[in-house]
Amino acid sequence: MKHVKHLECTLCGSTCEPVSGGITCPQCGERGILEVVYDYDLLVRTVSKGDFASKRDFSMWRYSAFLPVEEKEKPETLAVGWTPLYRSEALEAKTGVGRLFVKDDGQNPTGSLKDRASALAVVMASQSGAQTVACASTGNAASSLAGNAARGGMRSVIFVPERTPRGKLAQMLMYGATVVKVKGSYEETYRLSAQALSRWGWYNRNAAVNPYLVEGKKTVSMECCEQMDWEVPDWVAVSVGDGCTVYGVYKGFFDLYRVGLINRVPRILGIQAEGCCPITKAFEKGLEVSPEEENTMADSIAVGVPRNPVKALRAVRGSGGIMVSVSDEDIYRAACILACSTGVFAEPAGAAGLAGVFKMTSLGHLDMRSSVLVMITGNGLKDPDNAMSAAPSPISIEPTMSELDRTLPEDLKGDWRSCVERG
Numbered sequence: 001m002k003h004v005k006h007l008e009c010t011l012c013g014s015t016c017e018p019v020s021g022g023i024t025c026p027q028c029g030e031r032g033i034l035e036v037v038y039d040y041d042l043l044v045r046t047v048s049k050g051d052f053a054s055k056r057d058f059s060m061w062r063y064s065a066f067l068p069v070e071e072k073e074k075p076e077t078l079a080v081g082w083t084p085l086y087r088s089e090a091l092e093a094k095t096g097v098g099r100l101f102v103k104d105d106g107q108n109p110t111g112s113l114k115d116r117a118s119a120l121a122v123v124m125a126s127q128s129g130a131q132t133v134a135c136a137s138t139g140n141a142a143s144s145l146a147g148n149a150a151r152g153g154m155r156s157v158i159f160v161p162e163r164t165p166r167g168k169l170a171q172m173l174m175y176g177a178t179v180v181k182v183k184g185s186y187e188e189t190y191r192l193s194a195q196a197l198s199r200w201g202w203y204n205r206n207a208a209v210n211p212y213l214v215e216g217k218k219t220v221s222m223e224c225c226e227q228m229d230w231e232v233p234d235w236v237a238v239s240v241g242d243g244c245t246v247y248g249v250y251k252g253f254f255d256l257y258r259v260g261l262i263n264r265v266p267r268i269l270g271i272q273a274e275g276c277c278p279i280t281k282a283f284e285k286g287l288e289v290s291p292e293e294e295n296t297m298a299d300s301i302a303v304g305v306p307r308n309p310v311k312a313l314r315a316v317r318g319s320g321g322i323m324v325s326v327s328d329e330d331i332y333r334a335a336c337i338l339a340c341s342t343g344v345f346a347e348p349a350g351a352a353g354l355a356g357v358f359k360m361t362s363l364g365h366l367d368m369r370s371s372v373l374v375m376i377t378g379n380g381l382k383d384p385d386n387a388m389s390a391a392p393s394p395i396s397i398e399p400t401m402s403e404l405d406r407t408l409p410e411d412l413k414g415d416w417r418s419c420v421e422r423g
Contacts, residue, residue: 001018001068001069001070003038003039003042003043004018004037004038004039005039007019007023007034007036007211009025009027009032009034009035010032010033010311010314011025011028011031011310012027012028012032016034018036023209023210023211024209033209033310033311034211035311036068036212038066038258040255040259043066043255043259047066047259047261048261051065058082059080059082060080060081060082060116060119060120060216060223061075061077061081063219066218066222067120067215067216067219068124068212069124069127075119076152077119077122077123077148077152078108078115078147078151080108080109080115080116080148081108081116081219081220081223082223083104083105083108083223084103085101085103085223085227085228086104086342087099087100087102088100088101088102088341088342091337091338091341091354094341095358095366095372096366096367096368097357097366097367097368097370097372098367098369098370098371099233099371100372100373101233101373101374102342102344102354102373102374103223103224103374103376104376105375105376105377105378106346106347106350106376106377106379106380106382108144110140111140111143111171111378111379111381112144112300112347112350112378112379113377113378114141114143114144114145114217114377115144116216116217116248117213117214117216117244118147118148119216120212120213120215121145121148121203121205121210121212121216122145122148122149122151122154124203124212125152125203126154128203130154130202130203131154131155132154132155132200132202132203133145133157133202133203134156134158134197134203134204134205135158135159135193135204135205135206136159136160136186136189136190136192136193136206137159137160137164138160138161138186138299138300138301138303139160139168139169139299139300139382140168140300140377140378140382141205141207142158142160142164142168142172142177142179143382145158145177146158146171146176146177147171147175149175149177150175150176150177155178156175156176156177156178157177157178157180157196158178158180159180159190159193160172160179160180160181160182161182162182162184163299163302164181164299165299165383165384165385165386166384166385167382167383168383169181180192186294186304186305187291190206190208190307194206206307207242207244208243208244208306208308209307214247214251214311215248215251216248217244217249218249218250218251218252218255220375221248221249221250221251221252221253221256222252222255222256224236224373225253225256230261230262232253232262232263232264232266233372233373234267234370234371235266235267235268235321235360235371235372235373236249236266236268236373236375237269237271237353237354237356237372237373237374238268238375239271239298239300239301239349239350239352239353239356239375239377240270240271240280240312241272241300241301241302241306242303242306242308243279243306243307243308243310244307244308246268246270246315246316247311247315249268249315250268250314250315250318250319253265253266254318265318265319266319266373267320267321267322268315268316268319269322269323269324269356269357269360269372270316270321270322270323270324271324271325271326271353272323272324272326272352273298273302273325273326273327273331274296274325274326274328275296275302276293276301276302276304277292278291278292279309279312279313279323280324280325282309283317283323288309289309291305292304292305297328297331297348297386297389298328298331298348298352299348299383300347300348300349300377301352324356324360326352326355326356326359328348330355330358330359331351332389332390333358333390334354334355335347335348335350335351335354335380335387335390336390336391337354338354338376339380344376345380345387346376346377346378347377347379347380347381347383347386348383349378350378350379350380351376353376357372395407395408
């Protein structure tokens with residue numbers, strides 16, 4: 001950790017030495033989430049754009065100078081990172097913004113951005129001598145931990161609420177994780193995991209309290225900067241649940257800005273579902289976060305009692321950004337438009353970012369002068385049931401050409417007719 005200066009409490013500002021493991025502030029207790037602070041003066045002297053241009057490691061570990069790990073050989077993890085980034089003229093036309101980019105982090109090994117945090121967690125757990133890693137999750141953090149732990153030769157214990165989608169459960173179980181399905185909300189699930197972690201001493205992969213895991217998530221922003229030739233967009237849209245991911249996205253840009261690799265930090269657009277938007281309401285009203293029920297089909301962001309609202313609000317406010325909430329219907333619509341327009345298949349929480357862009361344009365906050373990057377945080381195959389609810393129904397017919405001719409849309413027959421006419 002040669003570039004790590006210290007850990008700093010987000011509440012009281014006190015500092016402590018960087019140590020391995022998920023810890024909170026000794027003075028503030030559970031609410032005192034810690035922040036990893038780097039020696040930016042040292043990084044300015046040791047990191048340049050040329051360093052990245054010469055690297056052959058196209059994974060999250062190309063940013064090891066900005067991570068709380070030793071800069072040695074590439075860790076033995078799943079191939080996390082360097083996911084595709086697309087510019088979409090079709091979405092530019094549909095949303096009304098000048099330039100729109102889509103970062104498809106659903107292409108990570110287990111299908112979500114959470115792989116970035118889990119890969120780092122497994123490496124740090126191994127370095128600390130732990131044999132078992134555990135977390136509570138609505139799904140993606142759990143499946144990513146299970147997969148990365150399997151690759152790292154470690155055991156994983158996963159706590160999930162009963163509503164967790166089947167696709168994510170299937171991943172965890174196939175990866176060999178011990179899965180504890182809790183008959184309750186995410187908050188109840190989290191509390192049980194915290195008690196178990198305390199009793200049995202497993203390595204804590206809960207990103208809400210482990211200050212190091214945000215560091216893994218921030219590599220998605222660093223990748224985007226490289227892929228966009230170090231030209232940052234005006235806005236970055238990202239869905240918000242516990243608050244860890246949106247802060248990770250912000251911190252990636254912040255770190256690069258502090259060492260002079262980019263000239264500004266883009267404004268963060270944080271998006272929550274209307275059925276569960278405690279951080280958005282706190283942002284709008286200038287109050288502390290109040291618990292809410294988890295009434296949204298976007299399970300990955302259905303967090304009624306977020307553990308990291310301080311960091312989330314710091315990211316949005318610190319960037320001059322804004323937070324909005326969108327309906328489940330808005331998310332369904334955005335998921336369909338995203339898939340049809342770009343070929344990127346996102347789970348509901350992943351499509352929420354695009355739904356937020358549509359809402360921002362309708363409110364007049366975004367227009368043809370704006371450039372926007374949308375973070376797609378999870379793959380649509382994670383939640384096939386909701387995907388089938390959003391998508392049009394298939395054509396179901398008897399196996400005859402007459403039936404096909406009767407039911408096939410007329411505009412699809414045009415190519416055949418033109419071929420016949422050309423002979």
